[in-house]
Amino acid sequence: MKQVVWITGASSGIGAALVRQYCNSGHYVIATARSKQRLEKVISSCSKPKNVTILIADLEKLDELPQLISNLWEIHQGIDTVILNAGIAQWGNVRDTKIEVENKIFNLNFWSPIQTIKLLLPKMQKKGFGRIICIGSIASQFGQRNLAAYSASKSALKIYMESLKEELYNSPIKVQIISPGNIKTKIMSSALTSNGEKLNKIGRAQEKGMSPEKLAKKIYRFSKTRRFHKIYTGIEGLALPLHRLSPKILYFLLRRRYAD
């Protein structure tokens, strides 16, 4: 049966790997991002480029989302799965980071997926099925310097999704969230600094991280299960039990690693 997957943030990194994974596994894909040129490049690397449709959007523009969802629905008369992956990182301390920058981060990482889900739910319910997958972050699990708004946005998303999962317990609509650790993408080059400029740096942690292709395979397999949340990390995942068992040691290590 024809399965349609909508992937946001599809022009690079994890989203691009997801487009290839789903397309190469025989799905119809709708790929969204702002850059048409980068999306076309991603599509040309797929095994069946004809099965991928580009849907350009700036997902920070919340008032444009109703029209976007309406256009999305027209393409294949509905979708089966959405992977809300588009996101933006930050690098800046709380004192210096402008509230406008934090708003921008929350808009894309939190409000945009929430508003999208609100628009999709009635359509999916009418159709009788649907799967909503959000890409969160290991950063949602504990606070770190220079990432306050980013971590808070992913944390809010995780709790919101968990609440929605409970509301949909008896529904055919399934909700999932993935929390990746360090993934080898260019996310830190577009991360916002305290005054809203792009950081334009390669993230040291990301460079040593899991490949987006490997993560995309794991997400694909996870999306076939009924589980709600999954964390995919490398060695950095040890921070989670350490945070639970001995936050003092974790923050001692983080302070040494990220000493200014």
Ligand SMILES: NC(=O)c1ccc[n+]([C@@H]2O[C@H](COP(=O)([O-])OP(=O)(O)OC[C@H]3O[C@@H](n4cnc5c(N)ncnc54)[C@H](OP(=O)(O)O)[C@@H]3O)[C@@H](O)[C@H]2O)c1
């Ligand atoms: N890399 C990591 O270590 C890591 C770890 C945990 C979680 N994550 C999460 O994984 C997701 C993907 O990140 P990534 O590492 O693949 O980063 P990335 O390579 O920077 O990709 C971000 C994607 O989001 C799109 N995007 C950015 N702003 C947008 C907007 N306003 N409207 C529409 N699309 C927009 C970008 O496309 P355009 O610029 O073309 O619009 C791009 O396709 C994010 O939610 C991120 O928080 C990443």
